[in-house]
Amino acid sequence: RADADMERERFPGKFVGEAPPEDMPLHLQERGRIKTPWDDVKAELAERFGTSPEALEKAGTITDEEMAKAYTMMKLCREFENECSQSYMKGNIRGFMHLDSGQESVPALLADSIRTDDIKHSNYRDHCHALASGVDPGAVMAELY
Numbered sequence: 001r002a003d004a005d006m007e008r009e010r011f012p013g014k015f016v017g018e019a020p021p022e023d024m025p026l027h028l029q030e031r032g033r034i035k036t037p038w039d040d041v042k043a044e045l046a047e048r049f050g051t052s053p054e055a056l057e058k059a060g061t062i063t064d065e066e067m068a069k070a071y072t073m074m075k076l077c078r079e080f081e082n083e084c085s086q087s088y089m090k091g092n093i094r095g096f097m098h099l100d101s102g103q104e105s106v107p108a109l110l111a112d113s114i115r116t117d118d119i120k121h122s123n124y125r126d127h128c129h130a131l132a133s134g135v136d137p138g139a140v141m142a143e144l145y
Contacts, residue, residue, distance in 0.1 A: 066112065073108035077128035080137055084127065084144060093144050100125040107132040 038060055045051040081101045088097040111132035114120060122129040130140050
């Protein structure tokens with residue numbers, strides 16, 4: 001088989017440089033990448049938010065290791081929220097359950113962006129903020145039960 005066919009079978013939502021098959025459901029198709037030149041982004045951040053040149057230079061140098069660390073945290077957050085959802089639907093968690101599913105990048109990237117002496121407040125959908133701040137997942141889950 002052609003490499004492209006094997007790639008399509010392994011990753012049905014990933015199509016780079018070609019159109020997906022016509023019969024592929026939309027939810028499996030990957031949306032197009034947003035291509036914005038970094039220089040344009042830096043100019044807008046400086047103008048709108050007063051971001052310093054030093055901070056912009058640091059932001060432009062995210063390493064693969066840092067990206068992998070953030071992805072690992074996002075994955076943990078998603079798995080934790082899925083487990084919360086299942087426990088809630090089984091009746092093990094009472095009260096209201098406001099999940100953070102789909103917003104995993106916020107706590108994961110925020111935790112890496114603030115200083116250790118910064119104070120972070122989250123009062124809504126905060127399970128993943130606790131995880132990203134280093135709280136043990138078992139302790140967070142115990143609080144929900």
